[in-house]
Structure formats: structure tokens, C-alpha cells
Amino acid sequence: MKTIGIAVTDPHDWTGVALCNSVTCSGMKPVMFSFSSATSDVLSGKIHAGKLELSALDAIIVRDLGPAEQNGAALRFDILCQLKDSGVAVINPPEAIARAANKYVSSCLFQKNGIPTPRTVVTGDVDAALGALSSFGRAVVKPVFGYKGIGVECVKNDPRGETKLRMLLEKNGMLYIQEFIRNPGRDIRVFVVDGEVKGSIYRIAPIGSWINNLSQGGNAKVCALTQEQEKIALKAAKVTGTVYAGVDIIEGDRDYVLEINGTPSGKGIFEACGVDVTVGIAEYVFNLV
Ligand SMILES: Nc1ncnc2c1ncn2[C@@H]1O[C@H](COP(=O)(O)OP(=O)(O)O)[C@@H](O)[C@H]1O
Ligand SMILES: [Mg+2]
Incomplete structure (x- = not known):
């Protein structure tokens, strides 16, 4: 019987539990684990989460990689790529998770492939940021790796909006600025x-x-x-x-x-x-x- 890892943070998460049930109904064995306990031993090439050997799984369905600060997120992602390279089927594929997680990368992909997407500018330059705001009239500033609407800000094209935009740029170094769509x-x-x-x-x-x-x-x-x-x-x-x-x-x-x-x-x-x-x-x- 094939064993399918399901990567979750919260073992009670609706989607994680439903994935377990659906995997079982398809005649496979689900095992939930969290990337927070992932351990990779470079010498042996073995990757574990607790006692579970992730590198021995047939597939991993990534429900969520879990919250982690920058270094942690990068390491979890690299471990996922390593698992894929070692022959574990990973769904979604790590490259796809990375493209979707990065709003700048996905905006560029949409534009390149003729998918209508709001006008968007990514910049670290204050004049370019103010220029985008003035041409959009009203803008949405988003964390490029954001989710669940957290940290999404509306900025109006007026003196208060300009001050807010300058502050956001100062704080973040680079901004993802998008036209607000009525x-x-x-x-x-x-x-x-x-x-x-x-x-x-x-x-x-x-x-x-x-x-x-x-x-x-x-x-x-x-x-x-x-x-x-x-x-x-x-x-x-x-x-x-x-x-x-x-x-x-x-x-x-x-x-x-x-x-x-x-x-x-x-x-x-x-x-x-x-x-x-x-x-x-x-x-x-x-x-x-
Ligand atoms: N350009 C936009 N114009 C109007 N509303 C927006 C725009 N971008 C985002 N929103 C609103 O903010 C929400 C969160 O934005 P989204 O890009 O989906 O980021 P997140 O990853 O945080 O969900 C959207 O579901 C939508 O309601
Ligand atoms: Mg969204």
C-alpha cells in the first residue's frame, strides 16, 4: 500500500483532515506530519519528521509548510525540493508552490501568458512608487509573500496616502503596488x-x-x-x-x-x-x- 505524507501545521485543520480521509478512501495510507519537526541529515541523505522517514514516502501532499521566519521558510522549502529530487512525488510541486507564494513572480507569469491581472509595480524607488500611485489613483500594497489578507493596505492618491506609501517603503525596502480594482x-x-x-x-x-x-x-x-x-x-x-x-x-x-x-x-x-x-x-x- 502506498504511503502518503500530508504536511500540515494544525492536525485539526479541515483540509488536512479531509485529505487524510480522501487518501484513505483512495486505498492509500495517509500520515500527517509537520514540517516544523523536519530533520535532514546531509551525510546519510535521510529526511525525517519525528520518527517518520519522509524520504521513504511515496508522495507528500503539502497542505501547508507552516509559518517560519525567512531562514526557516527557505530551509523547509529546500527540504521539500530535496525530497522531490530523491524520488518522493510532491504535490503541489515545490517550484509551483514557490511561484504561487510569490505575488511578484505570479503577476509576471499572468501578464506574460495573457491572463488579465491588475496593473502592478514592484519598486524600491520612492519616485517610482509615488508615480505608480498617481497613475493608479488608488492602490493596494501587499506583502509579496502574504496570505489571508494580512498586511494588505489600501493607499489613496492624496497627501495622506503619499505619506503612508513613503512609510511603507521605508519599512519594507521594496513595495508591491497594485492598482485598486473597483x-x-x-x-x-x-x-x-x-x-x-x-x-x-x-x-x-x-x-x-x-x-x-x-x-x-x-x-x-x-x-x-x-x-x-x-x-x-x-x-x-x-x-x-x-x-x-x-x-x-x-x-x-x-x-x-x-x-x-x-x-x-x-x-x-x-x-x-x-x-x-x-x-x-x-x-x-x-x-x-
Ligand atoms: N487590486 C485589488 N483591488 C481591489 N481589491 C483587492 C486588490 N487586491 C487585493 N484585494 C482584496 O484584498 C484581498 C487579499 O488580496 P490577495 O491579493 O488575494 O492577497 P492574500 O494572499 O493576502 O489573500 C483580496 O481577496 C481582495 O478582497
Ligand atoms: Mg487571496
Whole structure:
């Protein structure tokens, strides 16, 4: 029987538990572990998490690599690449996780592949930052490796906004500045597995907020995608190389892909649509190993 590692931080996380169940239902053996206890011995080439030998697994599904400061995140990622090189199937592939985690890299990929995405500038230069703000009118500044809407800031093109932008630049050294897209108070999360849309929800921001993430108090409602929305979501997943992904789309004067998540939660889609996306992920892994 094939043994499938499921990398989680919280063993009670909905998606992690659902992945375990779906892996079991596909006739494979799931084992949950956390990257926080990953240990790599360079001499022997063996990689463990506690007593579990990660290098002996048939596959690893990465639900989440866990929070870690810069050095820790880089090491966890390198260990994941090492596991892949040693023959363990890793889903999502480490390169895809890296592309999706980096908003600058994914914005460039969207642009290069004709996927509509808001105008975006990355800069360390104050004049270029102020120039972008003035041309966008209103801007969103995001942490380039951010998630769950944390640290996302709206900056207006007025003297207060300029001061805020200068402060953010001073603090961060480089900024990812994006045009604010006027929208109907919601965005769309599309869940893609292996080239297929499995479910999609509107995320509706709480009153007084413009950030639609469910973890920031947004409400989920079933969403029927247009053909265009389905097309750009599938393309975003494809160009980043993600097997499964959560694609964020915002409806402005047209649909724009905001970003892509390579380690998305399946809980919101399950609660709103009754679709368990982990079934498709387990099937994909079953056919792979
Ligand atoms: N350019 C934008 N225009 C309008 N709203 C935005 C824009 N970018 C982000 N948002 C809002 O902020 C939320 C978080 O941004 P997102 O790029 O998805 O980063 P995160 O990785 O933190 O989820 C989005 O779901 C959306 O509600
Ligand atoms: Mg998002």
C-alpha cells in the first residue's frame, strides 16, 4: 500500500483532515506530519519528521509548510525540493508552490501568458512608487509573500496616502503596488484540481471592509462562473504549474486574476458548495504513485 505524507501545521485543520480521509478512501495510507519537526541529515541523505522517514514516502501532499521566519521558510522549502529530487512525488510541486507564494513572480507569469491581472509595480524607488500611485489613483500594497489578507493596505492618491506609501517603503525596502480594482464588494475564489474547476465561491467582505478573505470575516456564497472566469482560473493554475490551486478573481471593468494560492484551504468551498476538493487531489496522487 502506498504511503502518503500530508504536511500540515494544525492536525485539526479541515483540509488536512479531509485529505487524510480522501487518501484513505483512495486505498492509500495517509500520515500527517509537520514540517516544523523536519530533520535532514546531509551525510546519510535521510529526511525525517519525528520518527517518520519522509524520504521513504511515496508522495507528500503539502497542505501547508507552516509559518517560519525567512531562514526557516527557505530551509523547509529546500527540504521539500530535496525530497522531490530523491524520488518522493510532491504535490503541489515545490517550484509551483514557490511561484504561487510569490505575488511578484505570479503577476509576471499572468501578464506574460495573457491572463488579465491588475496593473502592478514592484519598486524600491520612492519616485517610482509615488508615480505608480498617481497613475493608479488608488492602490493596494501587499506583502509579496502574504496570505489571508494580512498586511494588505489600501493607499489613496492624496497627501495622506503619499505619506503612508513613503512609510511603507521605508519599512519594507521594496513595495508591491497594485492598482485598486473597483468591484461589487466581493471577489471570487475558484478551486482548481488537475485542470478542472471543482467549485467556486463569492467572498463578500464584511460591511466597512474591502478585504474579502474568509479569514478576515468575509462571507462565502456559491458562485456560477462565467466562461471567461473559468478560462482565466484554469490558465492561472496551468502557468504556475499547480496541480491544485485557489485562484482569486476580482470583477472590475473586466475580470482580473489577483493572485493564486498553491496551498489553499478547501473548507470555504465545502461549506458553501458541498464539494470536497480533496477527493480530486487524492485521485490525482493515486494515479501518480
Ligand atoms: N487590486 C485589488 N483591488 C481591489 N481589491 C483587492 C486588490 N487586491 C487585493 N484585494 C482584496 O484584498 C484581498 C487579499 O488580496 P490577495 O491579493 O488575494 O492577497 P492574500 O494572499 O493576502 O489573500 C483580496 O481577496 C481582495 O478582497
Ligand atoms: Mg487571496
